[in-house]
Amino acid sequence: MVGVSPGRVVEALPIRPGNEALEALPALSRALEGDGPALLPVAPDGENARELRTALGVGEPLLAHEDDTMDPTSVVIGTSGSTGVPKGVLLPNSALRASAEATEERLDGPGTWLLALPPHHVAGLQVLMRALISGTEPCAVDVRDGFRPDAFVEAATEVFATWGPYYTSLVPTQLARLIDDPDSLRALRQFDAILLGGAAAPQRLLQRAQDEGVPIVRTYGMSETAGGCVYDGMPLDGVRVAVEPPEPGRIHLYGPMVARGYRYADSEAFSDFGFRTDDVGQVRDRRLEVLGRVDDMIVTGGVNVAPVQAERPLTDHPGVREACVVGLDDPEWGQIVAAAVVVSDPSAPPDTAELREAVRSRAGAEAAPKRIVAVEELPLRGPGKVDRAAVRDLLGRQ
The missing domain is CATH 3.30.300.30 (ANL, C-terminal domain)
Structure with missing residues (x-):
């Protein structure tokens, strides 16, 4: 790995959805190797892009505790959460790689990924990172006119022309739209795994997917854990889940994919290899059930x-x-x-x-x-x- 010199700066990475997101792969690859600045992915036309750049110190050096010469901070994920206050989640190389490797271990090994989510959010970015880490070429859905079933089918056809296994990541609103379209439903069935997260999925939608033979894997995680780290209620390898008593209680997540912390902020939410979430859950039959946010x-x-x-x-x-x-x-x-x-x-x-x-x-x-x-x-x-x-x-x- 390339050594990290003191004073690495944070640099904005404008990254558009769809096929244009693939143009960011070389920069992301360099960031994974610690070669160059830490990257802050932003939507070029996003309402809060300028606010994120200012609040998270684009062009300014990482502080001493925000970087490590042996494990450089590769990306900074900007998130406003439910409070609207910008935060910058510091994800080191090790966290991104641990997340990708644990995902491959839980699924069917390295495969071809289809990007259907905004790439400046952690779930979409991780589609690209998993492809880079596994050495495969991702594809992307054309979303210039919004997310459409026919565009999904066209992109999925490109995916199926390569070596499998085949993976994609969706949110429930996308799945609901796709599953009602006969052509996109046929495409969904050809994937080996479809990661579903970002929001709670209605049970009726999950049952419909199961009945239709759509291989859904429900995920739970956040930017602070480099994306999903609990699949179908079970932690990925290397991840530990704890719930504050009495249950239901606040969820704690531990593992190598936990972020380094927040840019410009000390937070009691982070401890040694662990993150204290703002979510409430309970464990039933050894599976984590997420009930919602503490403030909800x-x-x-x-x-x-x-x-x-x-x-x-x-x-x-x-x-x-x-x-x-x-x-x-x-x-x-x-x-x-x-x-x-x-x-x-x-x-x-x-x-x-x-x-x-x-x-x-x-x-x-x-x-x-x-x-x-x-x-x-x-x-x-x-x-x-x-x-x-x-x-x-x-x-x-x-």
Whole structure:
């Protein structure tokens, strides 16, 4: 590996989605070897690209504790999270390689990857990094006109013309769109593994994929763990999961793919080889079940409700395609449970009393939404994540 001189700087890497993302491979390869600056991938036309460049010190040297001559910081992942405050996740060479190697070990070894996610987010970037580390040539979906099933099929056809195994990574909204299109469904079935993450997937969507023979692998992780490090509830090799008692509790993740820390910030979230997440979960039958973020928990009448407890019964209802549950301030209850739902057929929406009863019967009376509002679509942030703050504002105005 090339040695690292003191004072390596952070350099922005404008990286567009689709085929243009492949033009960044040489720069990413050099960064993996510690040759040159640490790279901050940004969307050239992104709303917060300039903010990230300023907040994360583009053009400025890495501080002493932000780099290591023996294990250089390869990339800095810019993330605003749910707070909107920019953070720069420092991912060293070792973390990226450990993530790629553990993924290959869990799947079917090195293969050809199809990029279908924004490459400036960790899940999309890791598609490119896995290909570089394994020595394979990735392909990409043309998203100049948005994410379309026909463009996915065209790119997948290019993938299937190479050596397998074949892999891609999607978010639930993409999977839902693809699985309803006959041509893209046939393409999905030809992959050896489809990593699905970025947001909670409705159980009905997962069941549909299973019934259709689509090889879904549910992933859990974040930028601070170089992407997914728990697959189908089971940690990758070298990863340890701990949940603060009593369960459900805050999730801790340990392993070689944990980031070095944050740019310009000391954080108690990082300890020796570990990361204290902002997520709540529990372990059932040795598998991790993620229930949501700590700050998304709803306290209504003194009872804690995880949004997913209400979202699952709602999305399992045939009349609901998507749902987001949040807490709204209330003088009597402290918070009330409220839900925004995207209905399957706007001309024949399900009865709200029926939806409320579906949640009550499975998750208890405290989880039953007191307010249910139908919306055309859920607001998103990042790669397929529902913007809960925007949903909260929307429901608060109803």
